[in-house]
Amino acid sequence: MRLVKIVGIVTICVLASACSWFGGDKEIPDIPEQQLYEESIAALELADYQQAVEKLQLLEARYPFGRYSEQAQLELIYAYHKNYEPEAASAAADRFIRLHPSHENIDYAYYLKGLTAFEQDRTFFERYLPIDVSQRDPGAALSSFESFSTLLSRYPDSKYAPDANKRMVFLKNRLARYEIHVADFYMKRGAFVAAANRGRYVVENLKNTPSVSDALAVMYQAYTELGMTDLANSASEVLLTNYPDYNLTTYRKQNKTLLETATFGLLGSSEEPIPPSRPQTNKPISDEQGKTETTERSWFDRVTFGVFE
Template sequence: MRRDVFYIAVLSVIVIISGCAGITEDPTKKWSQERFYREAREKMMDGAYEDAIKYFETLEARFPYGRYSEQAQLEIAYAYYKYDEPALAIAAADRFIRLHPTHPNVDYAYYLKGLVNFRGERGIVNWLLGSSDDLTDRDPKSARESYNAFREVVDRFPNSRYAKDAQQRMAYLYDAQAKYETQVARFYYERDLHVAAINRSKYALENYPRTPATEDALGIMALSYQKMGITQLYDDTLRILKKNFPQSHYLKTLRASAD
């Protein structure tokens, strides 16, 4: 009996020693905040965004104060953007803006929010105007949020290095949203939903004036009024269309429909 107890005790010690030997020491345990930041940046440059995020988050946890920690918060937002985690990227950018509203790089946080929603050079437009049986099921919310973020950069930080690019993207998004609205108006018109087509065209004209889509909005409105037999509004819309777009293809279509 005593011998069994002795063997059990020996085995327990062996198990404990083996377990301790299997514990791997954290290689970053003695890293300075400068080392963390440097290693994380190198991971970013290598495209290892998941590892970069871990290093930045560990840096912030171990060294919660100072310029490296602040910059790490902003780098995390960018790393999530590159890692294709848009919700986390925006959350990180919003957190940086909330914690450091006067930081010298806060303009980049707003710009990054715009980029995340922009989804690449032509991502939003391809999505908004892509083929679909029902264009009305598309929500242009991300386009609006992207536009608003870029506008923050342009309005609040006119001297920012990102202001010019943000302004160009705003113009692109403005035209894209106008075109989307007229695409939806055409969708309604082709299904004989003329009141909905008119309302959508009016929305495009009121909210996105002076864009290439203006001609489409006026043309669809005129066609809809013509189909509904509302003569006065048809004549008014036709007059505006002729004045602003005398070579419009809609004029030929309207004349053919009237014959």
């Protein structure tokens, strides 16, 4: 029995030290604070952002109250941003702002937070192809706008303020365009109250954007469908006064039958065709004997695209 206990103790000791035999318990050498900081800066200059992140994380963990601690936290925000880690960059910026609210470079933390969110949803294709990003979820755009807005309101003389202001103009236009897309979505589904509210939000909160004219048009169309004549007339008056060349039309919901949808509009139309703006006549076609005939096509001819008739 005693031998069994001895064997068990030896086995436990062997298993406990097995990871160190195979290098699993590797110790990180004790690197001085200044050396760690200099190595992290060198990695940043060489665009080796993954190495810079590791060095700065190690510096902050080993020397949390050292003389390079605050600067290392700022550099870590930048390293996360360049290493395409937006969540980590935003969290690091929030942490720096919370720990050092009176730091002389806190405007840089706000700027980096806004810049990270600004580029968060910009993929490779969106940078080089004409893709309408205003139809995407505006969460990152809103976060970026708020960070830049805080920067401009608290530190208007910051050297990052001019660039932040330009980016805010772009974000404001994008957010306004997104609201118009949502309003159009509501209009197509008959949610006219929601569409009118979206248009009014753009007019009241996103002024001086190119989408204001479309917002007024949505308000006019929605109020017209709701039978609110006074509000519709007010929206059209404001629209045509400020945008006299705008082509204002009344929204008309199109209800397509199943047959019309299946035949791509060739058959089963449930509505009368909209009359043209001016009279039109069918152009006569001369036959071999000099007679004329109108260009009326039968339903069979339209279905077969003119192959059999």
